[in-house]
Each structure stands twice: as structure tokens, then as C-alpha cells.
Amino acid sequence: MTTSTTSEPSAAAPLLDLQVLVAAVRRRRRLWCSMALLGLLVGTALAVLLPPSPTAVTKVLVAHQADQPNDPGTLIRTDVALLHTTRIAGKALQSLDSPEKPEDFMQEYSGIGLTNNLLQINATGDSDTQAVARAKALAEAFVADHVRRIQEAANAQAKSLLEQRDRMRDELAQVNKSIGDASAQSEPQASANMESLFARRAELTSRISDFSQRAAEARVGAPQLIAGTQIVDAPHAVQHSLPKTAATNAAIGLVLGLVLGLAVAAVGAVVADRPVLRREIAANLGASVIAELPRQSPRLWQRRRVQAARTRLTASLAHTVRDSAEPVSLLELGCARSASAIALDLARALAVDGPAVIIDGLPGQQLANHRPKPGDPTVVDSERAATVSPQGYRLGVGSVAPGTAWTDLQHLGTQTVLVVRAGHGSAAWLHTVARQLADQRIPVIGVVLIDPDPRDRTDGTLWDGLHTALRSRNALLARQNGTGLRRMERLPMRAARIPDSDQEAR
Structure with a gap:
């Protein structure tokens, strides 16, 4: 033998020979070149046959009560989420006198948080005029809703502080009454009780003054936040360049077609196993x-x-x-x-x-x-x-x-x-x-x-x-x-x- x-x-x-795979993919260059060319043509055709809808953009400066320098963007993301609610969409449609449903209208605009306090609103329409009107209505509706929420929060906080102050005043009246009743007594125990009542009256007086001051500050801070929330960039139409859009779509289609063609050629080469x-x-x-x-x-x-x-x-x-x-x-x-x-x-x-x-x-x-x-x-x-x-x-x-x-x-x-x-x-x-x-x-x-x-x-x-x-x-x-x-x-x-x-x- x-x-x-x-x-x-x-x-x-080896399980997968890279040299063999590259040679097989290169041999199928007609396939991936054709798919890349097809992607290029499809991208260009989409830019010409399906132009983007008229779009308007506006920017809103949003002031938050809990603003912090190290905020990771949670507050502005909350504002973007609130923008996509039926309440904001309904208020905007009311100002536009439009019979459209809020659920359908929400699909035609979007919000982007540029910074922690700057919100960009994009709205589309059948024409540039309609898109600008929609962007303006959305910005005004959002500002009004934000101001209302700030006022409600300030009023609720002030009301809570004032209620606590009133309870302290009722307790202070009871303490004063007790002091008046104890002053008519001449026993040694009444003297010790008088000292504790006077101390309690002083504490209640101080807390009443503190609650009054905090309620005033709550009302004073709200106007600052309301004034800080405003439209900083007036709504305007976005100009679209057809050559630029066609070039961008063609490049994207070319890359996607090339990647897809290479993937199909590689998988086909591995499955076919043709030396x-x-x-x-x-x-x-x-x-x-x-x-x-x-x-x-x-x-x-x-x-x-x-x-x-x-x-x-x-x-x-x-x-x-x-x-x-x-x-x-x-x-x-x-x-x-x-x-x-x-x-x-x-x-x-x-x-x-x-x-x-x-x-x-x-x-x-x-x-x-x-x-x-x-x-x-x-x-x-x-x-x-x-x-x-x-x-x-x-x-x-x-x-x-x-x-x-x-x-x-x-x-x-x-x-x-x-x-x-x-x-x-x-x-x-x-x-x-x-x-x-x-x-x-x-x-x-x-x-x-x-x-x-x-x-x-x-x-x-x-x-x-x-x-x-x-x-x-x-x-x-x-x-x-x-x-x-x-x-x-x-x-x-x-x-x-x-x-x-x-x-x-x-």
C-alpha cells in the first residue's frame, strides 16, 4: 500500500477561504455593478418623481423650572414628546380652523431638540404658505401650553404653601389663647407652661413668615419662566434644491445597491460552491x-x-x-x-x-x-x-x-x-x-x-x-x-x- x-x-x-470568496465575488461583478447602477437610478428617479413636500421650520426657546447645566437632555426630550400629543395638535388645528383629525395631523410635523432649551418644529403642507401657517400654529400652541403648565404649577405650589401658612395661623391663635388663660394663674406650674407656650408661639410666627415668603417667591418665579419661553426663529419655508437632492439620493442608492449586490454575490458564491x-x-x-x-x-x-x-x-x-x-x-x-x-x-x-x-x-x-x-x-x-x-x-x-x-x-x-x-x-x-x-x-x-x-x-x-x-x-x-x-x-x-x-x- x-x-x-x-x-x-x-x-x-479553512471553513471560509477569503481568497476564494473574493475571487468569486469579483467574478460576479456584473451582478453587484448592475445593482449599484440600479440603486443610483432609483435614487435619482425618486428625487425627480417624488420631490419632498413643502416644509416650514421654526425654533422655540423653552425655559424650564428645573434647568441644570449638566442636564442630559431629558427635559427637551419631554417637550418633543409633548409636542406630539393630541392636545397640542388639536389647539393648532383650532387656530387654523382645519377639520383634520389631530391623529392625522400629528403625522405631518415633527420636533427636534437642538439643545437643552431650543426646540425646532418642522411642519409640512400642500404649499409653502400652508406649511408656514402650520408651523406658526404649532409653535404658538406649544408656547401657550407650556406657559399654562408653568402657571398651574406655580399656582399649585403657592396654594399649598398658603394652606400650610393658614394652618399655622390657626395653631398660633390657639397658642395665644392658651397664653391668655395661663396668665391669670399664679401657680409655679403655670410659669413653666408659659415658657413653653411662648417658645411655641415664636416658632409658629417664624414658620408663618417663611411660608408667606415662599408663596410669594413661587408666584414671582413663574413670570420669568413665562417670559423665557418664546419663538426665537419665525416660521419660514425651507428651500429644496433638486440637483442637491438628486445627488444625495443617487449617492445613497448607489451605496445601498452596491452593498446589497456584494452581499448577494458573497452569499451566492458560498452557497453555489463553484471553484x-x-x-x-x-x-x-x-x-x-x-x-x-x-x-x-x-x-x-x-x-x-x-x-x-x-x-x-x-x-x-x-x-x-x-x-x-x-x-x-x-x-x-x-x-x-x-x-x-x-x-x-x-x-x-x-x-x-x-x-x-x-x-x-x-x-x-x-x-x-x-x-x-x-x-x-x-x-x-x-x-x-x-x-x-x-x-x-x-x-x-x-x-x-x-x-x-x-x-x-x-x-x-x-x-x-x-x-x-x-x-x-x-x-x-x-x-x-x-x-x-x-x-x-x-x-x-x-x-x-x-x-x-x-x-x-x-x-x-x-x-x-x-x-x-x-x-x-x-x-x-x-x-x-x-x-x-x-x-x-x-x-x-x-x-x-x-x-x-x-x-x-x-
Whole structure:
């Protein structure tokens, strides 16, 4: 038994590979760019089609009896809450002679505490005039309600103090009466009682004077608070700038759309689990990446480099086919057009040494139905593959997409080159392709990656794939010699281990 010396991927792979996630999100840039553009357009359209309602603003200076320099803003928040009451809204509607309900009117204005004593009132309306009138009515109603509450509090406090003063006066009258009754007595005990009565009379007189003074101060402080509560900024309409509003809404929509698009792309990449990097594709297929080609037509400044890469790939594959004693096939996954182009280039290169025939096993027979150009090789469908002459080169082109008849791949070639588009197949399907090809005894020469990530710097070469190469090579030699493996010759294999999960066990 041959045991792999490399560490297990499941033990070394992180739960979430940031590099893979970034590559997958960058690959879906059309999605998040489209959503960002959509957010930009929606924000601009909202600013144009739904302009803000006419708004008026006013500011009120509010004086509180319990004002403190270190007040955290509790009093002004209380004033804002009182502004949103049906009593204030009803008083404002009465001054406006409006039949609107206070509950509905409360939805059309708001209050903001700018400082501990400064309240800003914003009101909307059908026009600037109506908005200004509403703001003025609300400010006057709030000031009147605040003044009324201050007066009621001062009157209640003064009334309580005066009631206590009157009770003290009644008690003082009783003490004076007791002193008058005790003065007619000449006993020694009456003298001691007189001293306590005089002391009590002095205490009551002092407390009566104190309550009278406090009641006067309560009445005097109320006018100061009433005078301090006033409208300091007259109601006026707020001017809205359409370009500024459109730019603000567009920026907000752009940011929200971009964030939402990135989130959707990231979640979709994690859920789909479609390998994009060379390292992941090579590990899942069990074969090294030998070349990379763009999916679409290259840009003008990239054509020379892409053409050079395609020429090198054609030359390398032609050398492999010439040195191989058995036919070679090209199996595509998500890039039938690119595989067809590679097959035609390879067949033209092989036609220099002898006749070359392409067996088209692609869905829809794209190669067999195309219009041949002068000098193109012969293309036959898979049904007529048995009629092809064994002389010359035979190149099969097929697919390993879902729904593939795996047993028919042997007729296309006994060894293959996989042409895979990055990000097309899931990791589970790439594992399925590798397992099915191994079961069919079709060794994979290498992987041609179509539409790779331009910023991919990972290594697509497998350095621990010796067991796979030896198995395929032994199987190939056995077929060439016409004999099977001897009973004592065991194929190299990995050491068995316990699976980490049910999915891995399957």
C-alpha cells in the first residue's frame, strides 16, 4: 500500500477561504455593478418623481423650572414628546380652523431638540404658505401650553404653601389663647407652661413668615419662566434644491445597491460552491492546469498574447497526440465553443503529418453541423465513429456536463484533456467527473482552463497526484500490452481514513 505524504485537504482547508470568496465575488461583478447602477437610478428617479413636500421650520426657546447645566437632555426630550400629543395638535388645528383629525395631523410635523432649551418644529403642507401657517400654529400652541403648565404649577405650589401658612395661623391663635388663660394663674406650674407656650408661639410666627415668603417667591418665579419661553426663529419655508437632492439620493442608492449586490454575490458564491481558482479546479479534478484561454474575444492589446497562448497549447497537444498510441479526446464543461475551436486548431496542426478526423460528440453536434472552410479536417458525428479509418489521427470532442453518457466517452478517446470554464461547475460535479473518468479508465492528461480569474495567482499544478498518475499509467500500459495486471501487482492507493462527515463519506 502506498500512503500519501501530503496533509489532508479537509484538515488544512479553512471553513471560509477569503481568497476564494473574493475571487468569486469579483467574478460576479456584473451582478453587484448592475445593482449599484440600479440603486443610483432609483435614487435619482425618486428625487425627480417624488420631490419632498413643502416644509416650514421654526425654533422655540423653552425655559424650564428645573434647568441644570449638566442636564442630559431629558427635559427637551419631554417637550418633543409633548409636542406630539393630541392636545397640542388639536389647539393648532383650532387656530387654523382645519377639520383634520389631530391623529392625522400629528403625522405631518415633527420636533427636534437642538439643545437643552431650543426646540425646532418642522411642519409640512400642500404649499409653502400652508406649511408656514402650520408651523406658526404649532409653535404658538406649544408656547401657550407650556406657559399654562408653568402657571398651574406655580399656582399649585403657592396654594399649598398658603394652606400650610393658614394652618399655622390657626395653631398660633390657639397658642395665644392658651397664653391668655395661663396668665391669670399664679401657680409655679403655670410659669413653666408659659415658657413653653411662648417658645411655641415664636416658632409658629417664624414658620408663618417663611411660608408667606415662599408663596410669594413661587408666584414671582413663574413670570420669568413665562417670559423665557418664546419663538426665537419665525416660521419660514425651507428651500429644496433638486440637483442637491438628486445627488444625495443617487449617492445613497448607489451605496445601498452596491452593498446589497456584494452581499448577494458573497452569499451566492458560498452557497453555489463553484471553484474559480486554478488550485481548487486542479484539486477537484485531480489533474493539473496546463493552459488558460479567455472565453470571449480578447481586447485589441491582448490579441497577440492570447494568440501566442493558443498556439503554444495547440503545439503541446499536437505533440501529445503524436506521441500517444491511443486516441485522445477533448471533453468540455461549460465551454463547448472554446473546445470546438481548440479541436479544429489541433486537427489542422495534425493534418500536416497525415489525415485527421474529428469525432463530434458534443450535444447538438456543433462541429458536425458547422460550415467547413478550405483546409478544415473531416468532422463526423459519434454515430459514424466506427466507420472512421484507423489510419491517421483521430480526435474526439465530447462533453462531461450533467446528463453525459459516461460509457460512451471511451469511443471518443482512451485519454482526454478537460476543457473547463472557471466557475461553471460545482465542486461536487467536478468530483463526479473525476470519479467517472477514473471508473472508465480514461486518464486525464491535463486541464485547459477557460475564462480564468485574471488576478488568480494560485498554483494549478498537482504535486501530490502520483497515485493517480501511476494508476492511469499502469492501466494504459496494460491495455497497450494486451494483458491485465498480474495478481500480485497492486495499484498504488491512498491510506484509508475515517470520513469527517456524511457528505464526505458519500
